[in-house]
Amino acid sequence: MPAGGSASGWRFVDTRAGFEDSFRVPGDPGWRQAHKELLALHVEKSATYGSNADPLANFSESAAVLGKPAEYAVLVRVLDKVARAVHMIDAGKADLVKEYPDVASLALCAEALLRRRTCDPAQLRTSPAHRWPVSDNDPGDETE
Numbered sequence: 735m736p737a738g739g740s741a742s743g744w745r746f747v748d749t750r751a752g753f754e755d756s757f758r759v760p761g762d763p764g765w766r767q768a769h770k771e772l773l774a775l776h777v778e779k780s781a782t783y784g785s786n787a788d789p790l791a792n793f794s795e796s797a798a799v800l801g802k803p804a805e806y807a808v809l810v811r812v813l814d815k816v817a818r819a820v821h822m823i824d825a826g827k828a829d830l831v832k833e834y835p836d837v838a839s840l841a842l843c844a845e846a847l848l849r850r851r852t853c854d855p856a857q858l859r860t861s862p863a864h865r866w867p868v869s870d871n872d873p874g875d876e877t878e
Contacts, residue, residue, distance in 0.1 A: 768835060775839050790843055803851060808844040812837055 759766065780789035788794065796807040815833040822831050 768838065771835060772839050772842065775835055776842070779836075779839065790847055793843060793847060804847040805844040805851075808840050808847065812840045812844075815840065 776789075783789075783792040785791045790804065793807040793811075794804040797804045800806065815837050819831045819833040819837075822828065
């Protein structure tokens with residue numbers, strides 16, 4: 735059995751209340767591993783593209799020049815990554831495509847920038863697990 739305590743090698747550990755609660759998380763193991771790696775990718779990329787004050791500054795600054803929302807600059811970068819991947823696949827080099835984690839990370843950057851623009855800043859700091867934006871009568875909101 736792989737490290738992690740389950741046949742898939744994945745377990746969830748909740749230490750918020752000072753205890754450990756492990757259980758198997760469903761889903762594809764490859765997806766979960768890729769998801770786990772996205773934080774490190776974001777930290778690495780934002781250290782060279784953004785600033786300590788604003789890890790996504792490069793997108794905000796680029797979009798401001800164009801008079802567009804910051805997510806626009808992210809989507810332009812996504813298109814660039816996707817075009818590169820498509821060209822590599824068309825050239826018979828599908829096994830060499832490395833753009834997928836970048837595209838996933840960029841999608842999260844766009845979501846973070848959208849939330850910055852549309853959400854109450856206090857919600858962004860205090861409720862990281864909440865879906866955004868939330869209306870008072872959102873039928874999918876299970877927190878009420």
